[in-house]
Amino acid sequence: MKVNCPTCQKTVQWSSSSRYRPFCSERCKLIDLGEWASEGHAIPGRSVEEELMSEQVNQELKPH
Numbered sequence: 001m002k003v004n005c006p007t008c009q010k011t012v013q014w015s016s017s018s019r020y021r022p023f024c025s026e027r028c029k030l031i032d033l034g035e036w037a038s039e040g041h042a043i044p045g046r047s048v049e050e051e052l053m054s055e056q057v058n059q060e061l062k063p064h
């Protein structure tokens with residue numbers, strides 16, 4: 001049985017010797033996981049940071 005590597009579309013033999021299946025290599029596996037992780041974490045992390053920043057700015061602008 002053969003599958004295509006999700007990252008580079010290279011044909012991968014689906015067997016127990018293919019350690020990184022369905023990826024052709026560790027590199028492709030990490031690329032795929034890295035893209036998934038950056039998509040999942042970058043947006044909420046950024047928005048929290050922006051929220052804190054704008055909160056600080058609001059407090060500074062508020063008349064005491």
Ligand SMILES: [Zn+2]
Nearest residue numbers: 005008024028
């Ligand atoms: Zn690959």
